[in-house]
Amino acid sequence: MSSDSNDYGWDESRGISLLAKLRSDLKQAMREHDDDRRNTIRQVISEFPKLTVPITLESGKKSTRLKKDEEITDDDILGVIAGLVKSEKTTLELQKKTSSPYLEILNSYLPQPAGADEIRAWIAANIDFASFKTPMQAMGPIMKHFGKKADGNLVKKILAGQSD
Template sequence: MSLLANLNQDMKQAMKNKDKQRLDVIRMVKASLQNESIKHGKHDLSEDEELIILSREMKQRKDSLQEFKAAGRDDLVAKTNIEINILKEYMPKQLSNDELATIVQETIDEVQASSKKDMGKVMSAIMPKVKGKADGSLVNKLVLKYLNN
């Protein structure tokens, strides 16, 4: 089932359950998907394009969460955490730290990276492999860790 069909089905269920927060998040994701399809002049987005949009929405929430925590806005922290949990339901299964470390090490070996200067080369090779399955900042930290060894 496509993401949009899944969102429509979940939106109906959220309306029936009177789950306002879930409904708001679903509507927000649907709006982002529709805006992107209009921007690209397409009727249907590919799975990769949908995943990019979901990842962008997740990143925005995580960035906001850090700012709300720093500002001491516990009300917004709680709301944003709920939104992140709802978005996670639509994201692909995340890689474990061990799986991610293995991919990072293999990619470093593939591109024959040896120092921090090769960081861009390694990151550009890894990100397509882990798109949507791992947080970019976590990948970045692991690459730095392995290149410093």
């Protein structure tokens, strides 16, 4: 029924900005009366006013203004979605649940996280532990490379294993 370009979710290889994909998915969800998806995407978009740019007013005062659509980057939106995922996981933990349709939909827009094997392989190829006093000091370059794709706690565990 739907082609690849109309599938919900996003990844960088699609060649479309995350903002454009969210907007097209919202229209599709409304047409298909998919309330869970529609409400989730609206929740993400409702967080955009938190995305601001620092400015200096003529009086010299520091302030911020909202980012215009063309200024909103995929990383900005991924940060918003990651924040919503974190708060939903906390809520589900309190309810003794493991997942919800809302969480599943949010996760479909996040890049797939780097696995432990991928992180270990990159560390082996790129990190010289002799140049660090402790393995934990390699955390910075590793997180800089993987960005939001790597879970900091997983990287810490891998590095802790290096010091054995």
